[in-house]
Amino acid sequence: MNEQELLTQLALGDQEAFTAIYLQYHGGIYTYLLKFTKNPLLTEDLVHDVFLKIWEIRSQLDIKSSLAAYLYRLARNTALTQLNRISLFDAIRDEVMHRVSLGIHEQSLMNAVEQKQYEELLRKAIDNLPPQRREAFILCRQQGMSYEEAATQMNISRNTFKQHLSLAVKSIREYLLEHGSISLLMLLIAMK
Numbered sequence: 001m002n003e004q005e006l007l008t009q010l011a012l013g014d015q016e017a018f019t020a021i022y023l024q025y026h027g028g029i030y031t032y033l034l035k036f037t038k039n040p041l042l043t044e045d046l047v048h049d050v051f052l053k054i055w056e057i058r059s060q061l062d063i064k065s066s067l068a069a070y071l072y073r074l075a076r077n078t079a080l081t082q083l084n085r086i087s088l089f090d091a092i093r094d095e096v097m098h099r100v101s102l103g104i105h106e107q108s109l110m111n112a113v114e115q116k117q118y119e120e121l122l123r124k125a126i127d128n129l130p131p132q133r134r135e136a137f138i139l140c141r142q143q144g145m146s147y148e149e150a151a152t153q154m155n156i157s158r159n160t161f162k163q164h165l166s167l168a169v170k171s172i173r174e175y176l177l178e179h180g181s182i183s184l185l186m187l188l189i190a191m192k
Contacts, residue, residue: 003067010058018058022051025068029075036079046082050075125175132156133168140165 001009001020009017029050034043053074054061063070126134132154139150140161151161 007061007063007067010054011061013058018051018055021054021067025071026051028068029071032072033075033079036076036083042082046075046079049078049082053078121176121179122172124179125172128175129168129171133164133171136161136164137168137172141169 001017006017006021010021026047030043030047033046034040037043037046050071054071061070126137129137135154136150139145139153140147145153147158147161147165150165151158154161154164156164
């Protein structure tokens with residue numbers, strides 16, 4: 001089967017076409033990305049992300065040159081995005097450690113302007129949450145309820161509540177990471 005036939009079959013959801021593409025390009029993309037990351041585990045995760053993305057967008061693929069060129073460009077962009085995130089997290093961690101070493105408490109980390117910005121960003125992040133996650137976050141983190149009290153009020157199990165809360169915190173962190181500054185993010189680093 002030639003490349004165009006593989007892509008046509010892939011667009012139709014043919015798993016054999018996907019497997020053929022995966023087997024043909026996995027090794028080369030892994031080697032290519034390993035040069036960027038210098039980390040075999042991270043590289044394997046990135047390779048899987050690349051192929052997952054291909055599968056997810058299979059019906060919209062519009063490859064102008066060659067599949068190989070498209071895959072390698074997607075792999076490079078995926079790696080650069082992930083490495084930038086890692087770099088940002090390292091910068092946040094270093095900033096937190098620096099401020100902790102100076103003995104600065106959380107509330108003194110931000111001046112009045114940053115506090116207002118943080119509150120506004122947090123409000124927007126909470127508003128963007130799905131209803132149950134928003135309710136879980138508000139009940140536990142803003143109203144101070146225990147997991148059991150909040151789960152009872154929401155009429156769900158404690159484990160389901162914990163899952164909603166965990167996903168809410170993750171979404172809020174990602175929102176603040178995308179829209180905030182390091183100072184604003186430091187307050188959420190301690191959130192679990």
